[in-house]
Amino acid sequence: MEINANKTSLHKGLKMERLRKLRGMTQSDLASKLGVTKQAVSKLEQSENISDEKLKEIAKALEVTFEGLRDFSEEKVLYNTNNFYENCGVTATNISSNIENIHNPLKETIEMFERQLQAARKELIEALKSVK
Template identity: 75%
Template sequence: MTEIFTNKASLKRGRKIERVRKLRGFTQSDLAEKLGVSKQAVSKLEQSENIGDEKLNEVAIALGVTFEGLRDFTEDKVLYNTNNFYDNCGVTASNIVANVETLNNPLKETIEMFERQLQAARKDLLEIVKNNISRNE
């Protein structure tokens, strides 16, 4: 638990692979299959201090991340980006309201259609009532 609070900027490349693998939801077996190696080879890779750029690039591709993202990974960056996601994603309350209004337009149109039909039915009913009154007089 204490390692969570250590400086992640100094993470060895193997530990970075492990962290990113777990964040991406991969097991060691999943990564091993994508790399065409054994689970034990992935375990050994994750314990390595130094991994060449070529191998790191292969792992990045297998994990579906960029080479730079894996190479420069720190948990501080993940936490920062997670905490600031909404500030940087361009979502605002007015965007949400506009999207909700767009979603509600079909409902509004449906209500208007029913109101027109109701108005026409009232008109027809009034005409029928008038004709009945005229016949009875």
């Protein structure tokens, strides 16, 4: 079991795929940046070994460092994510208590149109009164 986990952690194609997905990219997106076909990206993602030269190209296309791609592991991502949130003081309570302070242009736009509608109604009522 541990041998498989070790083999997976060394699988460069799998690291490439995981980072591509974390970056929100499709195989086609990455293929376009690399100047290759989607099928070539798929083949790379299935490769256990990728040359350092090719890995550097892929890292640049994924907008990560070569070392970041080479040393990538999901455990590191989880560890760094947990430490980031623990050390910056962000909690669900902080987020929910500040949600009302977020600038909401849609709400402001609706309120503006409601004020304009109210003013138009008043003008219409005044115009109807003067006709009588």
